[in-house]
Amino acid sequence: MDLNNQAKQILEAIGGKENINAATHCVTRLRLALNDESKVDQEKLNNIEAVKGSFSTNGQFQIVIGQGTVDKVYQELISLTGIGEQTKEDVKAASSEKMNPLQKAIKVLADIFIPILPAIVTAGLLMGLNNILAGPDIFYEGQSLVDVYPQWAGLAEMINLIANTAFVFLPGLIGWSAVKKFGGSPLFGIVLGLILVHPDLMNAWDYGNALKEGNIPTWNLFGMEIEKIGYQGQVLPVLLASWVLAKSEVWLRKRIPDSLQLLIVAPTTLLVTGFLTFLLIGPAMFFVGNLLTDGLVSIFDQFAALGGLIYGGLYGLLVVTGMHHTFLAVDIQLVGSTGTTFLWPMLALSNIAQGSAAFAMFLATKDEKLKGLASTSGISAYLGITEPALFGVNLRFKYPFVIALISSGIAGMYITVARVTATSIGVGGIPGFLSISAGKWGPFFVGMAIVIILPMVITYLWAKRRGDC
Structure with a gap:
């Protein structure tokens, strides 16, 4: 691949160097603050060999290139434009100028909670491990693994202490x-x-x-x-x-x-x-x-099915708008106040649904480039990161996104009625079952089956019927 030529094509598709306010990159994506995003030729950009997808969020236009290649394309891009290397903070500062007050408030919450998220997620995974050891009815009826094998009690207590520290x-x-x-x-x-x-x-x-x-x-x-x-x-x-x-x-x-x-x-x-x-x-x-906590608990107690259908079905839209960062604070507040959260399990299922829809496009399409993007973004969504699947595949074709929303709404309704909760925030995908409260794994796995099977089957059949991929 001629990376210099790829960078030239990207620059032309996004409206030329005059349209770039600031530019940086992360592990897989170019992150740009553009002066006018309406100048982007989306069709031309999507047809560039190095580009695996693109999306706009929080005032930034992000182009998915891929790990190992993105830094080389970035170097070619800044060489062509002469703008010099810039940091994520530079791009954030430039992009924040175009945000409305609500977007700025959401960005503030995101900037506060995202840096501490690794500690919270790690704590959630360790608490899940403790659930396996100390939770009753997982391996033995009415008893936990520690009850049957008391010699494991000390290990369980130590894991619980380490896991709880981030919340304490x-x-x-x-x-x-x-x-x-x-x-x-x-x-x-x-x-x-x-x-x-x-x-x-x-x-x-x-x-x-x-x-x-x-x-x-x-x-x-x-x-x-x-x-x-x-x-x-x-x-x-x-x-x-x-x-x-x-x-x-x-x-x-x-x-x-x-x-x-x-x-x-x-x-x-x-x-x-x-x-x-x-x-x-x-x-x-x-x-x-x-x-806030009592209000949410009361609403979901009285209208469990409706609450699960709405939140489970709309969470994907919250991700698109960036408003999902607001609910991170709500989840943490719920865990801190009640010891569990009923919102986070729906988040995990919503991510899986978007991944399943992306995998369906991988199975349905004959386009090798789309196959590559759909498979990698599907795996990413199954592990809790949905943006590549959302913006690179599902929103591009629209119906995979809608089918995933409907499926996650159905699953959300089911697990909410079944009173599924999580003891903490964990990995928002298939590994998310580790954070589910002991005794609620069964209903959660049923919900997981819904968001794996429904989006994959319906999206695949719809794509084949349309014949547009």
């Missing part, structure tokens, strides 16, 4: 990422998050019982009674507190001489933010978070 100290992870995003010192964010789960505070899990019994511990500050409670598993309190800390730190750093910053900035920001958090931010956001 979740405010510390969020504080680090959020303060960094808002322009403050990430170290202060970690400290702030750990303050909210300090062992001297009453554990948030015990708050409900303490409230009923009327023995919530308090501080008395000059006549003000402030509840002495922690915020384990809570998302909203540390998010807002991190914003206050970062903005106050930036404000002070601009006004305090460098020689005095170590003595004044850190103590002042942490003290003021901590005081405001325990006095106002924490109680208010704790109330809002519980209201």
Whole structure:
């Protein structure tokens, strides 16, 4: 493959170098901030040999090239345009200028939660391993593997401790990422998050019982009674507190001489933010978070089938718009407040459905290029990354995307009625069963069968009937 010629063709298809504001690449894709995406000749771009698909998301136009080749094509591209190498941050900054307020808010949430996602997913996988060891009715009726083989109990307890750490100290992870995003010192964010789960505070899990019994511990500050409670598993309190800390730190750093910053900035920001958090931010956001959690639980309790059909069926659309990042925070809040989430299992099935639709196109098409893209993107979707399948295959032909949505809606309705939950966020595809609550694997596997068989069979038959691939 003549990579220089491929880069020239890509440049021509996207509207020339004048249309590029900023450009970088990741492991498999060119990531471009274009001045005008309407100038992209999509048909010409899709017919280029090196291009395996393209899509636009969060103000960025991304072109799927493939691992190992994308960096070479990128080097040719910047050589042709003379724009110089740029970072992901440069492209994000350029693309954010074209976003509306809602898109910017979603991007903020994505930028906060995506960096900590590996820790959360790893914790979810380890909790799944603990479920296998300690969950009853998986291998033995009414008993767990540990009950039958007590010598495994110590291993299960150690795995559970390692797995739970990310959730026990979740405010510390969020504080680090959020303060960094808002322009403050990430170290202060970690400290702030750990303050909210300090062992001297009453554990948030015990708050409900303490409230009923009327023995919530308090501080008395000059006549003000402030509840002495922690915020384990809570998302909203540390998010807002991190914003206050970062903005106050930036404000002070601009006004305090460098020689005095170590003595004044850190103590002042942490003290003021901590005081405001325990006095106002924490109680208010704790109330809002519980209201959100109780509201969702109530809706899905009363209208389980409808809720599963809507959320399961529309999750693919949320991915297309980027709004799925918002529900990452909701899932984490649900796990922190209730110990499980009923939303995440539907996410996992939605990803599998999109992968199955892509595999159907692989089976139906005679186009070798589409075969290659459909097979690799299908595998990617089965492992939790759906963008290549969505934008490279399913949305391109439209009906695979719609069939996958309908199938995931049916599966979502079924597993919601069956009360399937996940103990954590895991890998959002076939390995997702590891995060499913013990005792609910059976219904989840039925849901998995639905999103594997329905999209693959119907999409294949539809494609053959149309004869357009």
